[in-house]
Amino acid sequence: MISFVIKKGTNSNEMRENNSSLITANLLDWYKKEGRDLPWRETSDPYKIWISEIILQQTRVAQGREYYFRFIEKFPDLESLAMAEEDEVLKLWQGLGYYTRARNLHAAAKAVMDRFNGIFPSTYSDIITLRGVGEYTAAAIASIAFNEPHAVVDGNVFRVISRLFGITLSIHSSEGKKTIKKIARSLLYTEEPGIYNQAVMDFGALICTPTQPKCVECVLQDWCTAFAENRVGELPINDRKIALRNRYFHYFHILQNNSTFLQKRNGSDIWKNLFEFPLIETPLPNDFSQLVKTDFFGELFGGITLFSVDHKLAIKHRLTHQLIHTHFYQMIIPEEIPFNPPKNIFKIENEMLSDYPVSRLTHKYLETI
Ligand code: SF4
Incomplete structure (x- = not known):
């Protein structure tokens, strides 16, 4: 598939576009072979995809899987969640942390019953109005459940793109965010945006990890600026100090x-x-x-x-x-x-x-x- 050589680390627009399509193609190819087998990927039910995305917002997949099954078993659909008592929802969430997620899920389920006649909204612009749903989650649900062309951008994507394109802007600066979001949109495979988004999520979680990324086996190594310039450990630039x-x-x-x-x-x-x-x-x-x-x-x-x-x-x-x-x-x-x-x-x-x-x-x- 790859029949020409692109100079590594270039910043020209033309080269970047070429790199982008090759990166996307290789990423999708990798995902078909190596993507994770996750239970919420076996459904196109937006309710279940929404539950899984909220659980995974601040939870590792291994822990989230168990909670996902428990949640879906107890509240198999929007109506059952909307009708539940808040204490029941919180009890089921116990141990996952960030309990605002559970309260928001409950409130959003009620809102869907009221505002959307109990039918999960099918567009990004409606999904993002639900409580607890930000740009990332709305993009994930809209693309996976409804094939809408929205690229997910989270910490994983910031990291992967910063390294691939050698972005030296802070991921907390508005310019850094704008630059990375623009590149993320350019990488999106619009024919199958849900598949692409899941591919980039898995790639960030399995290969281009925060520490000890697996550069040696990485299928994107040939287009990776950070790898070519031996700066993988420096990127992404994260200059925010968290006060404890x-x-x-x-x-x-x-x-x-x-x-x-x-x-x-x-x-x-x-x-x-x-x-x-x-x-x-x-x-x-x-x-x-x-x-x-x-x-x-x-x-x-x-x-x-x-x-x-x-x-x-x-x-x-x-x-x-x-x-x-x-x-x-x-x-x-x-x-x-x-x-x-x-x-x-x-x-x-x-x-x-x-x-x-x-x-x-x-x-x-x-x-x-
Ligand atoms: S070569 Fe390394 S740093 Fe670059 S994309 Fe692959 S895993 Fe990430």
Whole structure:
């Protein structure tokens, strides 16, 4: 198929166009032989493709596959998802993280029932109006389910194109994004945009990986500027420094008779609408003797001094931009002591605990007791 030689690393428009069509052809050829066998690729149902794309937004394929099956089994269609209680959806999502995705899926399913008569929208411009759907996800669904010619552009694509075309602009700059999106559109195989998009996703995930890309076996090596100029390790240019926020959480797993106590998180912080034990967050590390002096501790226990305390677990939990230093205390209040926590804290039987959606952090603790 390749019958002429193109000087590597050229930037001329003509050469780039030639390179683009050869890159696309070789990428598709590679995908036919090496593409991943994924369950959501066996369907053209936009609902299932949408679920898979949302799951994969911040989740590895190996973990996402299991959740995809569970989700589709419990909510096989839009209507069943729209009719579900939010707690049910969150419970099913438990452990995947980034719970906003689950809340958005639920809200979007209801919106499709209302605004599109229960039929999943079939155009990019309608799909992108759904909550939780950005340019990447809309392009993926529109191309895979409806053959619309939209190129997906995500971190994988930024990386692959930066290396192939030797782009030295930051992938966070508006110029860098504009340049890469333009190239992504030029590479798109418009006859089969869904296949092309899946090919580039797999290529970024399997071959042109963030670290240790498999350049030796790469079918695009002949057109790769970064490879020709020995700059693979330098690209893409990512000049954004992520500040890590340290937080200090102290949870109280309070037991009385056969019951425990939970609260629901609200506001705009992490884990909105998930359940957790009563919590004190402090700006700096604190030990138990310091927690006892806080206002919240006084409100929670209202002067009760007769309880046993067991420091069960100290754990650091990493989120993308946060490191949560956490202590779990288990406290047993004797049956005869009246315990009346604030209104937002409610009592449940211990055996009901597993019915409530909780964060991965709380889940880790529950696994230890
Ligand atoms: S040669 Fe290496 S850097 Fe270039 S596209 Fe292939 S895997 Fe990526």
